[in-house]
Amino acid sequence: MGFNPFEQIGSAAADAGKFLQDRGNDIAKAASEGVNAVAKGAAEGADAVVKAAGEGAEAAAKAATSGANQVAEVAAKGADAAVKIACAGANQFGNAAVDAGNKMANVLQENVAPALQQGVSDAAESANHLASSAKKSIFGSLLKEEIEAESFVLPKMINVVDASEKRTVDLEFGAIGWQSKEGKIKVLHIYEDALDIVPCDFYPSASSKSGLVFYVDQLNPHRYINLSKYFDIIADEKRAELLDIAYHLGAKHCHLECREEKRSIVSGKAAGKRTAKFQIDGVPVKVTNQGEAEAEFEKYGTAVTLFSQEYSGSNDPQYPELHWYEHDPKILQLIEARCDRANELKRYSAEISDTQSVTFDLNAAVGIDMAIKKMGLASNFSFEGHTRQEKRRKLTFVVEF
Numbered sequence: 001m002g003f004n005p006f007e008q009i010g011s012a013a014a015d016a017g018k019f020l021q022d023r024g025n026d027i028a029k030a031a032s033e034g035v036n037a038v039a040k041g042a043a044e045g046a047d048a049v050v051k052a053a054g055e056g057a058e059a060a061a062k063a064a065t066s067g068a069n070q071v072a073e074v075a076a077k078g079a080d081a082a083v084k085i086a087c088a089g090a091n092q093f094g095n096a097a098v099d100a101g102n103k104m105a106n107v108l109q110e111n112v113a114p115a116l117q118q119g120v121s122d123a124a125e126s127a128n129h130l131a132s133s134a135k136k137s138i139f140g141s142l143l144k145e146e147i148e149a150e151s152f153v154l155p156k157m158i159n160v161v162d163a164s165e166k167r168t169v170d171l172e173f174g175a176i177g178w179q180s181k182e183g184k185i186k187v188l189h190i191y192e193d194a195l196d197i198v199p200c201d202f203y204p205s206a207s208s209k210s211g212l213v214f215y216v217d218q219l220n221p222h223r224y225i226n227l228s229k230y231f232d233i234i235a236d237e238k239r240a241e242l243l244d245i246a247y248h249l250g251a252k253h254c255h256l257e258c259r260e261e262k263r264s265i266v267s268g269k270a271a272g273k274r275t276a277k278f279q280i281d282g283v284p285v286k287v288t289n290q291g292e293a294e295a296e297f298e299k300y301g302t303a304v305t306l307f308s309q310e311y312s313g314s315n316d317p318q319y320p321e322l323h324w325y326e327h328d329p330k331i332l333q334l335i336e337a338r339c340d341r342a343n344e345l346k347r348y349s350a351e352i353s354d355t356q357s358v359t360f361d362l363n364a365a366v367g368i369d370m371a372i373k374k375m376g377l378a379s380n381f382s383f384e385g386h387t388r389q390e391k392r393r394k395l396t397f398v399v400e401f
Contacts, residue, residue, distance in 0.1 A: 141175035147197050154200060155186035157371060158224055162210040163193040183370035200224050213377065219323050231386055234359045238324050239307055245331065246399050249338040250314030253400040256306040261392035313401065328352060345401060352395040360387050
């Protein structure tokens with residue numbers, strides 16, 4: 001079994017209670033022994049005084065019988081004095097015992113009882129604090145102060161939750177959301193009425209974002225894009241960047257064509273049981289030792305024009321700002337060739353692979369699909385499938401000056 005915070009809380013409280021009970025028993029025993037000692041001392045003192053008085057009285061009686069009236073009178077006075085001394089001694093010791101008892105009671109009331117009560121109170125407070133912390137940790141509840149702290153790092157995925165659907169535990173803590181781990185991706189679940197607290201921009205803008213999931217922009221960590229529109233938004237921004245490149249280089253005309261790689265698998269039975277390799281129309285075919293043959297044919301679909309743009313043209317090319325195509329060798333070659341005045345470029349045509357500017361790598365796409373599934377959200381396409389499709393796409397960029 002795993003760690004049970006509530007079992008630990010109960011054990012800690014029980015130990016604290018036993019400790020306090022043991023200390024109370026020790027103190028009570030000490031008080032009782034002290035009172036008994038004082039009382040015993042008082043009794044012994046009183047006995048001694050009474051014994052002395054008796055001996056004095058016996059001596060006085062002997063003197064009286066001898067006829068010595070004066071001695072008898074003195075003896076009587078001595079006896080009376082002895083009795084007074086005895087009474088005074090008894091009272092003195094009795095009062096001492098009472099005073100000792102009262103003082104012990106005051107000590108118990110003023111010092112020991114509050115200490116015991118405070119100890120129980122502290123133990124209960126610690127147990128409640130531990131229980132609260134454990135509960136908050138289990139449900140991942142987040143407070144406003146935690147998100148506003150400089151040390152808080154936004155996860156890559158944000159799920160916006162309707163404010164009317166607040167969890168009971170979040171209402172208890174006054175939380176504005178919670179965090180969870182969905183597969184390999186950490187997700188921030190934030191209530192819509194607390195979106196202003198989150199330090200990022202949500203794109204595209206919408207009157208209500210409840211029920212939407214956003215994923216961080218690969219190029220801008222402060223912008224989160226609606227996950228259901230992510231591929232379309234990024235595709236539009238890539239095309240806009242290519243248009244901006246052509247414009248800054250002074251092009252008169254540019255257009256972008258797209259062809260998607262098509263793959264087909266051909267398999268069947270082949271005669272014989274030995275492994276053999278051969279080609280059909282230049283395509284490798286492998287025959288296994290079980291006589292099964294398999295070949296993969298690659299070809300491209302019909303080219304589709306994604307955009308075509310006309311400009312007045314300029315002979316003063318400027319270096320464009322690059323984002324998605326910052327590391328694409330074909331685009332960098334185009335820019336350098338156009339900006340080289342020694343040999344003026346008139347036309348450029350290059351095949352651009354989306355592999356250089358892929359929206360997601362394959363591992364990230366698989367992780368997003370898993371997170372969506374674990375959160376129970378609906379999706380009409382696979383991010384992994386879309387990423388693979390993007391990798392098969394070939395773009396032809398033509399620029400004329």
